[in-house]
Amino acid sequence: MTIDSEAAMSNCYDIKSADLSLVALVLKTTDIQAISRALLRQMTESPGFFEQDPVIVDVGFIDIEQHAVLSLGLINLLSVLREHGLMPVAVKGAQGELLSHAKALGLVDASDARIRRSVAVAESIEEAPVHVPSPPAQPLSLGPMVIDKPLRSGQQVYAKGRDLIVLAIVNAGAEVIADGNIHIYAALRGKAIAGARGNTEARIFAQAMEPELISIAGVYRTSENALPQDVLGQAAQVYLHSGPDGDKLRVLPIKP
Structure with a gap:
């Protein structure tokens, strides 16, 4: 291999870190049909709410005994999510057979992913109220x-x-x-x-x-x-x- 060809190969790509905004679907049931109906209702009420958004499937609220049941319907679940504009890329909270099955279907193990939960709300400041200027918002493509x-x-x-x-x-x-x-x-x-x-x-x-x-x-x-x-x-x-x-x-x- 010549020096020129080695240089060309070294310039093929760079490995860099990247940020990606993800949606978390926190499952509370193994009933795939119920999930499908709920997503359909949401899409009817808010058309275009999901537009090929990458999603983490969080099964942390599903009982361990139900993991085997969910693994049987995981292919159908992923199909339902894609039908409604979601692109499943990872699974969180899966163990054993379910985790192995998810990996076989191309999902990444996102057990360390941080999912926002409900948290206590800070009380209003007790000192004399002052106006807090709004920080710059992320750019929005449309007017209000x-x-x-x-x-x-x-x-x-x-x-x-x-x-x-x-x-x-x-x-x-x-x-x-x-x-x-x-x-x-x-x-x-x-x-x-x-x-x-x-x-x-x-x-x-x-x-x-x-x-x-x-x-x-x-x-x-x-x-x-x-x-x-x-x-x-x-x-x-x-x-x-x-x-x-x-x-x-x-x-x-x-x-x-």
């Missing part, structure tokens, strides 16, 4: 979606790849979702999910903060954990704070 009518129970709005602006009340039982920020110039009494695809810089703003659920990049809080009195029913914002104890939502009043 604007909704100018009240949202009733059972209605859902998803602003894919952009911010969402709601000019009317979001009633209990309604749900607003955005890949970017959510601005509600009225009462928020339903669910608000910002940074739906992992944008940790997203925020939620509401003129009257009374939510059933608030979530940013998968970290959420429900109404079972009541908001402090200085933000409940008041103009407030929600943002994600990362610290030594993990990611927490902070809720701050918005003062003139």
